Amino acid sequence: MVLSIVYTSVYWGTVAFIMIWVGLFFLRKKIHESNVSATSQDVAYNQERFGAILDWSVKNIIIHGKPALIISGEFQYWRIPDRSRWETILRLYKSLGLNCVRISFHWGYHSPNQGVYHYNGNRDVSYLLELCEKLRLYVIASPGPYIASDTQAGGIPLWLVANKNIRLRHLHCSFWKKWDPNYYAFSKEWFESLLPLLVPHQITEKSKGCIIAVQLENKLVERQLGFPMAIADELKSLTVASRALGVTVPLLTNDLSDEGSFTSKTNENKNEGFWKGFFLGPGFSLDLYGISKKVVFAPSLIKGADPSTTEEAIWDSWEPSIVSKGFDQTEEKSKVVGAVLSGMPVVISELQAGTANYPTSALTYDDIYSFYGAELTSILLESALSQGSYLTSLYTPYGGTNWGTLGSPDTYTSYDHASCIREYGHISGQYRKLRLSLLFIRSFKECIVNSERDQMPFTTVSEPDIINSCRNDDEVSREKRFHVPQTQSGCRTDLLPKFK
Numbered sequence: 408m409v410l411s412i413v414y415t416s417v418y419w420g421t422v423a424f425i426m427i428w429v430g431l432f433f434l435r436k437k438i439h440e441s442n443v444s445a446t447s448q449d450v451a452y453n454q455e456r457f458g459a460i461l462d463w464s465v466k467n468i469i470i471h472g473k474p475a476l477i478i479s480g481e482f483q484y485w486r487i488p489d490r491s492r493w494e495t496i497l498r499l500y501k502s503l504g505l506n507c508v509r510i511s512f513h514w515g516y517h518s519p520n521q522g523v524y525h526y527n528g529n530r531d532v533s534y535l536l537e538l539c540e541k542l543r544l545y546v547i548a549s550p551g552p553y554i555a556s557d558t559q560a561g562g563i564p565l566w567l568v569a570n571k572n573i574r575l576r577h578l579h580c581s582f583w584k585k586w587d588p589n590y591y592a593f594s595k596e597w598f599e600s601l602l603p604l605l606v607p608h609q610i611t612e613k614s615k616g617c618i619i620a621v622q623l624e625n626k627l628v629e630r631q632l633g634f635p636m637a638i639a640d641e642l643k644s645l646t647v648a649s650r651a652l653g654v655t656v657p658l659l660t661n662d663l664s665d666e667g668s669f670t671s672k673t674n675e676n677k678n679e680g681f682w683k684g685f686f687l688g689p690g691f692s693l694d695l696y697g698i699s700k701k702v703v704f705a706p707s708l709i710k711g712a713d714p715s716t717t718e719e720a721i722w723d724s725w726e727p728s729i730v731s732k733g734f735d736q737t738e739e740k741s742k743v744v745g746a747v748l749s750g751m752p753v754v755i756s757e758l759q760a761g762t763a764n765y766p767t768s769a770l771t772y773d774d775i776y777s778f779y780g781a782e783l784t785s786i787l788l789e790s791a792l793s794q795g796s797y798l799t800s801l802y803t804p805y806g807g808t809n810w811g812t813l814g815s816p817d818t819y820t821s822y823d824h825a826s827c828i829r830e831y832g833h834i835s836g837q838y839r840k841l842r843l844s845l846l847f848i849r850s851f852k853e854c855i856v857n858s859e860r861d862q863m864p865f866t867t868v869s870e871p872d873i874i875n876s877c878r879n880d881d882e883v884s885r886e887k888r889f890h891v892p893q894t895q896s897g898c899r900t901d902l903l904p905k906f907k
Contacts, residue, residue: 478845481509487808505845510532622659639691660695702729772825809822
């Protein structure tokens with residue numbers, strides 16, 4: 408009897424084991440299917456041809472042979488549908504100390520119906536790029552097709568969303584993607600409409616060109632807990648289309664978190680372990696790997712804010728570990744990715760500057776601004792600098808307004824974002840505090856962009872909620888040391904120079 412039970416258990420255990428491996432084999436075969444014959448090297452930035460104009464090292468971006476400190480801000484022209492206001496706001500960005508803007512181009516805003524594209528009036532992207540060149544602002548162009556940005560369908564046109572035969576972003580079902588040639592055809596049509604307007608403004612195409620990078624897709628997660636959440640062809644096809652349409656500047660990603668989505672430089676994920684190498688199959692990467700950083704979330708309500716009471720509204724303090732946990736390993740993780748991507752610098756494609764608000768929240772944008780205070784954006788930017796991120800884009804110094812059906816269903820008309828410039832044009836305390844930080848940072852730019860983190864800073868901090876980060880511009884002599892005391896509880900921080 409006992410032998411019979413053992414025999415039966417072994418038998419069915421063996422059958423189950425074989426069935427699992429057969430299933431994994433066919434699943435692997437399905438994942439490995441490729442509809443785009445290109446490798447990362449085939450579509451990489453041509454450093455041999457354009458390296459003298461734009462290049463990068465493990466520390467920084469290099470423009471015309473000089474290390475550059477790129478501090479960018481999101482600019483969503485489609486939330487400001489009055490082109491006469493564009494220059495005013497961009498000049499405020501410039502006065503703030505920004506030298507770059509990231510522009511997310513909204514597919515649905517330009518395409519009200521299938522096959523129809525408008526680029527005139529308040530949709531004139533050529534005028535916008537000429538304006539950036541006039542103001543000497545660099546541009547990170549983000550054509551999507553999916554741009555997120557708290558906009559309906561992430562910028563995908565509603566006429567395409569309504570087509571039940573299209574699998575948006577190749578999503579076959581929940582947590583599973585399958586190549587959809589029809590969705591790609593429409594995405595390619597959008598690129599064929601927009602990119603020819605952007606190409607002439609690349610820094611690699613004319614001496615005063617403003618576009619220094621093109622970000623493809625947005626927050627496209629390749630794997631979650633080791634399982635595939637995207638397919639290589641999804642990004643590969645957009646890359647091939649972009650290069651074919653004349654994009655010659657570096658291509659950039661914006662990962663939802665610093666988990667290394669689309670960072671495999673080899674075609675078969677070799678030397679990345681059995682699961683990634685055998686099962687997940689062919690890897691793919693763009694030229695630069697960027698990440699999103701949002702670390703301080705507003706509470707859902709204010710204590711004592713009930714209008715039926717007379718109790719004074721109060722805020723809880725920020726948790727002491729929020730900022731440190733959000734940034735402490737950014738540089739370390741990026742260096743691991745950078746080793747794969749041939750000495751890539753730390754890039755933060757989206758750094759929190761305020762936040763969106765939602766109809767279900769009990770707070771107004773004024774409440775959220777009160778919670779964050781005037782120091783939020785400067786704290787987070789200085790924390791990013793302490794991690795060596797010398798290409799950082801703030802999301803967003805100015806939010807604007809969700810006109811018509813632009814906003815996603817979980818937002819409302821105002822997109823104030825409780826940030827540096829309020830929806831109605833008011834220059835907030837965040838703007839003034841950030842401008843002070845950027846004035847100092849610009850003054851010592853040459854030293855900062857060449858600095859490396861000191862793993863053993865000589866200064867200790869007695870306050871428990873303040874972390875001291877130290878960067879040296881010369882790792883041998885430590886001639887100049889830059890200390891970044893990072894508060895974790897919402898107090899003012901300053902980037903302080905210390906000279907030996």
